[in-house]
Amino acid sequence: MTGSAVGRRGPGPRLAVVGNPDNRRVAFFQDALGAAGLPAARVVPWLDVLLGRAEFRPGELVRIDSPGEDPRVESALRGTDDPTRVEGTALWYERFTAAVREIETLAAAGGAELLDRPADLAVLFDKRLCHAALLAAGVSVPTSPTSGAASPPVRGWDDVREIQAAYGLPRVFVKLAHGSSASGVLALETASRGRVQATTSVERAPDGSLFNSLRVRRYSTEREVAALVDALAPDGLHIERWLPKASLQGKAADLRVVVVAGRATHAVVRTSRFPMTNLHLGGGRGGLAAVRAATEAAGGSWGATLALCERAAACFPGVSRVGVDLLPSTGWRRFAVGEVNAFGDLLPRLTGLAGSGAEGLDTYAAQVAAVLRRTRNHHRAHA
Numbered sequence: 001m002t003g004s005a006v007g008r009r010g011p012g013p014r015l016a017v018v019g020n021p022d023n024r025r026v027a028f029f030q031d032a033l034g035a036a037g038l039p040a041a042r043v044v045p046w047l048d049v050l051l052g053r054a055e056f057r058p059g060e061l062v063r064i065d066s067p068g069e070d071p072r073v074e075s076a077l078r079g080t081d082d083p084t085r086v087e088g089t090a091l092w093y094e095r096f097t098a099a100v101r102e103i104e105t106l107a108a109a110g111g112a113e114l115l116d117r118p119a120d121l122a123v124l125f126d127k128r129l130c131h132a133a134l135l136a137a138g139v140s141v142p143t144s145p146t147s148g149a150a151s152p153p154v155r156g157w158d159d160v161r162e163i164q165a166a167y168g169l170p171r172v173f174v175k176l177a178h179g180s181s182a183s184g185v186l187a188l189e190t191a192s193r194g195r196v197q198a199t200t201s202v203e204r205a206p207d208g209s210l211f212n213s214l215r216v217r218r219y220s221t222e223r224e225v226a227a228l229v230d231a232l233a234p235d236g237l238h239i240e241r242w243l244p245k246a247s248l249q250g251k252a253a254d255l256r257v258v259v260v261a262g263r264a265t266h267a268v269v270r271t272s273r274f275p276m277t278n279l280h281l282g283g284g285r286g287g288l289a290a291v292r293a294a295t296e297a298a299g300g301s302w303g304a305t306l307a308l309c310e311r312a313a314a315c316f317p318g319v320s321r322v323g324v325d326l327l328p329s330t331g332w333r334r335f336a337v338g339e340v341n342a343f344g345d346l347l348p349r350l351t352g353l354a355g356s357g358a359e360g361l362d363t364y365a366a367q368v369a370a371v372l373r374r375t376r377n378h379h380r381a382h383a
Contacts, residue, residue, distance in 0.1 A: 013375045015041035016056060016112065018049060018103060019065035020073060025346055026065060032364035036372065049099050050076045056103075058111035061371065063320065064100060064121070066343040086176075086184045086202055086210035090235040093178040097122045115371070116342070117318025124316060124342040127177050127238040133315045140308065140336040142327070143167070144240040154237040157226035164190060169241050173275075174198075174229060177236035180341070183212050184232050187242060187275035188225070198225045199275055202232075216274045216281055242275070243336060246294070246328040248286045252277060254338070255291065255326040257306065258345050258363050259313035261370035264306040264324075265358035266350050294332040305335055306353070312337045321345050321367055 132148035269286035323344015352358025
């Protein structure tokens with residue numbers, strides 16, 4: 001963990017973490033607790049939750065973390081233990097949301113309290129519902145014809161083409177409704193005379209199955225792109241306008257901003273020569289000072305930019321931390337929120353923003369500090 005220990009006052013919290021014991025997220029959080037002088041959290045394995053063996057104890061604060069990085073959990077949630085497979089996200093969502101509701105029931109029965117609420121997690125893990133919640137709150141987001149629970153289903157390539165024509169959207173992102181880490185994302189461009197191109201990390205095997213690759217590739221025939229979309233569609237698709245991004249040192253740029261307990265505490269700039277800037281797909285880290293300078297030179301306010309992320313996070317008050325994907329427009333004049341990620345805090349060794357209250361702390365230490373503030377406020381209220 002980066003940063004100094006957080007001072008303790010009064011009784012410390014009793015914490016439990018729902019996570020995979022060998023998951024590095026859990027390890028980072030435990031390190032942050034130790035640095036703050038707190039005992040380690042009790043780990044409730046995701047596998048125990050899925051097998052009906054989990055229990056929670058009176059007075060525990062329960063943090064729900066990612067179920068990733070365990071093939072047994074992946075198999076139980078998605079029907080395959082191959083983490084590179086793209087298909088199965090609808091089943092994953094159904095089982096994940098059922099599992100977090102079960103956690104809520106068990107926590108209530110055991111006298112524990114959740115830091116992360118199932119109702120908000122269910123919205124965050126459905127891009128259509130998340131987009132609709134942001135739009136209803138007046139948060140700037142890309143135009144989307146599939147926003148909300150009542151939006152018509154996208155059954156395949158023909159539907160995508162009809163939507164593009166009806167809404168005048170020649171350049172769109174086609175996303176799995178329940179995907180993450182750019183899994184199944186297509187940056188789709190269509191032009192006159194039937195020209196089509198899709199940029200994606202999806203690789204299609206000879207038998208038609210889909211795999212995530214660490215190499216971004218382009219498909220440039222309608223037959224290829226249609227086959228990808230038709231294979232992805234059964235898991236549910238979300239379509240949104242592809243906003244032209246600002247550039248930094250000749251590459252497309254966006255930001256991941258972590259919001260902890262309602263406050264924007266950490267930010268990282270991601271740059272890439274591809275539309276997807278995810279670091280695991282070869283994206284690089286850009287300079288935050290350069291982004292702030294470019295924003296202010298364009299007449300914008302860095303404080304207002306962070307406030308936009310906090311407004312997005314406020315749509316999900318039952319979640320202890322989120323990662324907001326912030327999209328800067330060409331010229332750095334405006335920003336829009338692309339996505340809000342429930343488990344978007346995995347930014348090792350990144351310290352907090354100046355003035356955020358998390359200076360010198362990594363994302364996990366900032367969350368520990370927030371839990372301590374919550375505990376102190378609770379004790380004061382009952383003093």
